[in-house]
Amino acid sequence: MITPIEIQNKVFKSGGLGYDKKDVDSFMEELLENYETLYRERMEMTDRMNTLKEGIQYYTTREKTLQKALVLAERTADETKSNAMKNAALIEQEAVSKANIILEDAKRELEMIRKQTIELVRQYDMYKAKFKSLVNSQTELLDSQSFSVNLDQLSMFENIPEITDTPVGLYSEEKATMPENPLNDDTDDIEIIDLNED
Numbered sequence: 001m002i003t004p005i006e007i008q009n010k011v012f013k014s015g016g017l018g019y020d021k022k023d024v025d026s027f028m029e030e031l032l033e034n035y036e037t038l039y040r041e042r043m044e045m046t047d048r049m050n051t052l053k054e055g056i057q058y059y060t061t062r063e064k065t066l067q068k069a070l071v072l073a074e075r076t077a078d079e080t081k082s083n084a085m086k087n088a089a090l091i092e093q094e095a096v097s098k099a100n101i102i103l104e105d106a107k108r109e110l111e112m113i114r115k116q117t118i119e120l121v122r123q124y125d126m127y128k129a130k131f132k133s134l135v136n137s138q139t140e141l142l143d144s145q146s147f148s149v150n151l152d153q154l155s156m157f158e159n160i161p162e163i164t165d166t167p168v169g170l171y172s173e174e175k176a177t178m179p180e181n182p183l184n185d186d187t188d189d190i191e192i193i194d195l196n197e198d
Helices: 004-009 021-143 151-157
Strands: none
Touching: 004 021
């Protein structure tokens, strides 16, 4: 491209029948001014274009870096999500397994408690029946003739001889006849029941 200095220093050969030198010089000066302006603007535009190209290159590089980072972040997020899902599934499986073990233990313990309760109720019924039997037999014993006491049997104390003023241990010569003790009657058999007997 022709520079403004080259235009300014350009010398035309003069011929016999040529253009008017003043008109040509005047035109050349005007052309030079316009060309200088255009040349300067072009250089500024070129510099600006180079700056913009550098900016575009910078932003293109940034965009590629961001795209790589975004792809990496998406991959990491997917891996994290996948690992979290796997961990959650493992935790859920472990929790279900532990819950089943606890449930089975609880069922076994409940069955053991049920059997113990049944056994305790049976023992209670057995002891209650034995106690009822004991109470009934004791009631029958208390109602029997052997444990019957009334005022008629106390008449033996009415014929006791009077004690005279004799030394201690000496009685009057009269001997009173005392009836036999009705409790010594061997006609009634008294059954003794052991309360500790099963």
